[in-house]
Amino acid sequence: MIPRFKPAIGAAELGAAAAVRGAGVADFECEFARTFGARHAIAFSYGRTALWALFKALGVDGAEVVLPAYTCVVVAHAVVLSGNTCRFVDVSLRDYGMDLDELERAITPRTRAVVPTHVFGYPVDVDRVQAIVHAAERRFGTRILVVQDCAHSFGASFRGKPVATAGDAALFGLGISKLITSIFGGMLTIADDELASRVRRFRDDHVRAATAAKAMQRRAYLVAAAAAFSPAAYGAVRWIESETPLLDRMSKAYHLDGLVHFPPDHLDAMTDVEARVGLVQLARYGSIVEERRAHAAYYDRALTGIVGWDLPPIVDGATYSHYVMRVPNRRDLRRALLRRGIELGELIQYSVPHMPPYDRDTPPGAWPNSRFASEHTINVPVYSGLTAAECARVAGALLEAAARRPADAAHVAFGR
Numbered sequence: 001m002i003p004r005f006k007p008a009i010g011a012a013e014l015g016a017a018a019a020v021r022g023a024g025v026a027d028f029e030c031e032f033a034r035t036f037g038a039r040h041a042i043a044f045s046y047g048r049t050a051l052w053a054l055f056k057a058l059g060v061d062g063a064e065v066v067l068p069a070y071t072c073v074v075v076a077h078a079v080v081l082s083g084n085t086c087r088f089v090d091v092s093l094r095d096y097g098m099d100l101d102e103l104e105r106a107i108t109p110r111t112r113a114v115v116p117t118h119v120f121g122y123p124v125d126v127d128r129v130q131a132i133v134h135a136a137e138r139r140f141g142t143r144i145l146v147v148q149d150c151a152h153s154f155g156a157s158f159r160g161k162p163v164a165t166a167g168d169a170a171l172f173g174l175g176i177s178k179l180i181t182s183i184f185g186g187m188l189t190i191a192d193d194e195l196a197s198r199v200r201r202f203r204d205d206h207v208r209a210a211t212a213a214k215a216m217q218r219r220a221y222l223v224a225a226a227a228a229f230s231p232a233a234y235g236a237v238r239w240i241e242s243e244t245p246l247l248d249r250m251s252k253a254y255h256l257d258g259l260v261h262f263p264p265d266h267l268d269a270m271t272d273v274e275a276r277v278g279l280v281q282l283a284r285y286g287s288i289v290e291e292r293r294a295h296a297a298y299y300d301r302a303l304t305g306i307v308g309w310d311l312p313p314i315v316d317g318a319t320y321s322h323y324v325m326r327v328p329n330r331r332d333l334r335r336a337l338l339r340r341g342i343e344l345g346e347l348i349q350y351s352v353p354h355m356p357p358y359d360r361d362t363p364p365g366a367w368p369n370s371r372f373a374s375e376h377t378i379n380v381p382v383y384s385g386l387t388a389a390e391c392a393r394v395a396g397a398l399l400e401a402a403a404r405r406p407a408d409a410a411h412v413a414f415g416r
């Protein structure tokens with residue numbers, strides 16, 4: 001079975017997790033900042049906690065935060081739980097990034113932050129975001145934070161400039177499905193010394209110290225994840241996930257239950273075990289992303305020309321956390337590929353303002369591109385460690401499925 005994603009966890013990560021002494025969270029923060037060209041990096045239990053803490057620490061409260069409609073719902077949760085209101089902006093169907101013409105119109109005198117997501121690792125035009133935000137600041141006489149959501153993009157760059165350093169802060173998710181992982185965990189990078197010390201102080205005042213029991217839990221989770229993604233086990237794991245509710249708590253909790261809440265341990269500190277795993281992953285970041293780019297370039301060549309399919313942009317500086325296509329009938333395609341032992345992913349399969357509880361005031365027809373993307377996107381395995389033969393197998397199966405089901409009326413409606 002070729003899984004839809006696979007963490008790049010090997011002996012080095014397992015060894016780092018097993019160690020009882022060594023580097024800790026502060027070392028991980030330093031190395032993270034160095035790797036991504038930031039002055040400061042501050043670690044949290046989750047990426048969502050990092051964003052929440054940024055707003056709390058800086059007194060962003062009772063304000064509007066502008067974010068794309070097509071992003072991870074936990075970003076919206078962080079906005080709401082920090083006492084703010086989400087103002088959603090539709091996305092472009094070219095690269096799924098925030099529509100910047102709409103961003104311009106969405107900023108009001110109450111806007112205190114803008115959170116662009118470099119979704120799937122495709123970089124947003126950060127120069128234009130900055131220009132729009134600065135113009136709005138002058139117009140309204142306000143200060144608007146720009147927080148880059150780099151959970152999919154990490155070191156991605158736009159025209160050679162790293163997107164993570166193009167605003168006031170950047171947010172990173174380090175869970176098991178991200179480009180690099182610290183088992184769980186999130187990171188905030190900040191350029192300004194004074195802002196960083198306020199956030200760090202807030203973090204130190206509000207997080208609970210990691211316990212030995214927590215460290216053991218994290219080790220166990222990493223071992224379980226490594227085992228679950230092994231070729232022998234993955235078929236069974238997938239069957240359990242799709243046919244039984246046993247893994248719902250892991251794979252669906254906090255996403256699709258219609259409630260705005262964080263996991264109970266969101267205020268726990270990152271453990272040193274996680275930091276040590278994160279340090280190993282940081283050292284491998286460059287090669288992990290290079291592999292993903294090579295896989296994306298291969299698919300781009302192999303799949304070009306299928307009528308009715310929209311392939312993702314191939315742009316310099318993208319990290320390809322996901323190779324995302326739009327296809328006319330993704331359920332059929334998913335099933336066809338599963339029969340060939342290949343799993344496709346459906347991330348992100350929702351549009352935030354179309355899901356409860358964010359859909360209360362959503363007018364019909366609003367955020368159409370976000371909704372469209374949520375219904376038609378499918379992603380193809382591009383993880384580090386995928387072999388050339390496996391890539392060829394995936395492309396071959398996709399081409400065969402496309403040939404068996406040529407363009408029909410649905411495809412025409414789809415071509416926009």
Ligand SMILES: *Cc1c(COP(=O)(O)O)cnc(C)c1O
Pocket residue numbers: 045046047048049071072074075117149151152172173174175185186
């Ligand atoms: C994963 C993710 C985050 C943060 O996730 P946590 O699970 O809270 O660490 C933020 N934004 C996007 C787009 C993500 O995919």
